[in-house]
Amino acid sequence: MKAWPDNPFLQGYYEPITFEATAPDLVVEGEMPKDLNGTFYRNGPNPQFPPENEYHFFTGDGMVHAFTFDGGRVSHMNRWARTQRFEIEKRLGGSYFSGLNPLETDPRLLEFVLNDKQGVANTNVIWHGDRLLLLTEGFMPFQMDPKTLESLGTWDFYGKLKTSMTAHSRIDPRTGEMLFYSYWSSGPFTTGMELHKVSREGFVTESHAFEAPYAAMVHDFVVTDNYILFPVMPLTGSMDRAMAGQPPLAWEPEKGTRIGVMPRNGTPDAMVWIAADPCYVFHFMNGHDKGGVITLEACEFEHAPLFPFVNGDMTPVTNPNMSQWVIDMNDSNPSVSMRAIGDRGAEFPVIDPRFAMQEYRHGWYTSSDRKVPAPIPDSDFIYNAIDHIDVTTGEVDSYSFGNCYVTEPMFVPSEGAAEGEGYVLDLIYNRDTNTSDMCVFNSLDISAGPVARAKVSHRVPVSFHGTWVGA
Numbered sequence: 125m126k127a128w129p130d131n132p133f134l135q136g137y138y139e140p141i142t143f144e145a146t147a148p149d150l151v152v153e154g155e156m157p158k159d160l161n162g163t164f165y166r167n168g169p170n171p172q173f174p175p176e177n178e179y180h181f182f183t184g185d186g187m188v189h190a191f192t193f194d195g196g197r198v199s200h201m202n203r204w205a206r207t208q209r210f211e212i213e214k215r216l217g218g219s220y221f222s223g224l225n226p227l228e229t230d231p232r233l234l235e236f237v238l239n240d241k242q243g244v245a246n247t248n249v250i251w252h253g254d255r256l257l258l259l260t261e262g263f264m265p266f267q268m269d270p271k272t273l274e275s276l277g278t279w280d281f282y283g284k285l286k287t288s289m290t291a292h293s294r295i296d297p298r299t300g301e302m303l304f305y306s307y308w309s310s311g312p313f314t315t316g317m318e319l320h321k322v323s324r325e326g327f328v329t330e331s332h333a334f335e336a337p338y339a340a341m342v343h344d345f346v347v348t349d350n351y352i353l354f355p356v357m358p359l360t361g362s363m364d365r366a367m368a369g370q371p372p373l374a375w376e377p378e379k380g381t382r383i384g385v386m387p388r389n390g391t392p393d394a395m396v397w398i399a400a401d402p403c404y405v406f407h408f409m410n411g412h413d414k415g416g417v418i419t420l421e422a423c424e425f426e427h428a429p430l431f432p433f434v435n436g437d438m439t440p441v442t443n444p445n446m447s448q449w450v451i452d453m454n455d456s457n458p459s460v461s462m463r464a465i466g467d468r469g470a471e472f473p474v475i476d477p478r479f480a481m482q483e484y485r486h487g488w489y490t491s492s493d494r495k496v497p498a499p500i501p502d503s504d505f506i507y508n509a510i511d512h513i514d515v516t517t518g519e520v521d522s523y524s525f526g527n528c529y530v531t532e533p534m535f536v537p538s539e540g541a542a543e544g545e546g547y548v549l550d551l552i553y554n555r556d557t558n559t560s561d562m563c564v565f566n567s568l569d570i571s572a573g574p575v576a577r578a579k580v581s582h583r584v585p586v587s588f589h590g591t592w593v594g595a
């Protein structure tokens with residue numbers, strides 16, 4: 125195999141690994157909690173072959189890393205998502221698919237690409253309806269065996285799902301109901317969107333189609349007890365641009381932000397579209413409503429990072445901050461107020477999942493001590509810290525790993541404990557040793573540092589999202 129191209133997203137921390145392995149018993153430093161039992165799955169891009177076209181790191185083949193905790197012992201296993209794209213490239217012995225522009229694909233594979241339902245399955249991994257599902261922005265869920273990580277193929281909810289499923293869904297901890305949506309549901313770069321509700325057992329109970337104000341990349345959404353919010357922000361998609369050789373996805377701030385708010389138990393006919401200043405959010409931490417007032421926390425960028433303007437120029441560096449949005453639905457013409465509740469950089473937020481959609485206090489996210497410059501073009505600093513935030517006071521407790529990258533944390537509640545009491549897990553990459561550690565913190569004492577580390581003997585490359593499945 126030839127060398128990885130000189131692309132910052134294929135070098136260093138981001139360089140793919142070329143093997144699948146099983147490590148049954150990792151070396152543990154510190155005291156690994158014996159009451160932490162279950163598996164932490166992570167999913168991220170790990171291309172099988174060096175790309176021939178320009179690479180965007182949202183488009184590498186998915187690889188799942190599973191860390192299983194069992195009475196103080198920790199095992200590690202990694203497997204590729206063997207999607208149809210993966211199998212085609214494996215047979216052909218190289219990279220044949222383009223990054224973000226499907227029209228740049230090898231012409232012999234164009235029809236396949238335009239009808240592909242699986243994509244690269246690289247963005248999220250969730251557990252719902254007793255299924256481990258790998259999710260990507262514009263494709264159907266891809267199922268994996270939770271024990272062996274064997275690829276099981278597309279999951280379409282017993283034939284009920286006809287559209288894609290985005291990478292982020294919301295699960296109501298009280299009922300087990302999962303809500304999710306798709307966008308570009310009437311074809312690439314269209315305004316079609318669809319909302320879906322799935323019961324605890326995995327049956328689709330409701331699907332509703334509606335139109336977005338413009339075709340945009342809508343990465344995440346918010347669900348509260350009484351409302352569903354679709355924040356449409358001006359990272360737009362355009363087939364005309366794609367066909368003209370311009371950026372198919374681009375930052376178009378003049379379109380502004382439009383937040384669709386609909387009643388949780390209603391239909392999109394009742395959707396209210398609220399205009400706001402342009403901004404971009406990949407990830408929302410949580411949201412709740414009280415007396416018709418919706419409050420939510422968002423990791424807000426000034427503009428979409430990693431994407432160009434319409435003319436192809438890259439947008440300048442931008443760092444996300446934790447921001448609180450408040451919308452009073454009692455107003456006849458509701459607006460959104462947005463205010464920063466932190467200034468340290470905040471991405472990949474998580475909460476105690478038992479408090480999803482409800483009033484809550486505790487959140488954790490990746491942050492930066494801003495002391496280590498980033499080797500990638502769209503960041504000032506590497507994300508090397510974990511923060512805990514009390515959203516009721518804005519108080520932040522932080523731990524920095526120094527010359528290391530952190531990933532999206534995971535909160536695991538202790539049995540029967542109050543909100544926020546338990547463990548926070550985080551997979552870090554140490555640039556000095558070129559190895560990764562699975563770190564475990566006491567969730568409400570982050571600044572004390574990890575209480576235990578399970579050591580992987582090699583680098584686990586960048587990953588986006590993960591899930592915890594209790595034993």
Ligand SMILES: [Fe+2]
Nearest residue numbers: 291406407589
């Ligand atoms: Fe995401």
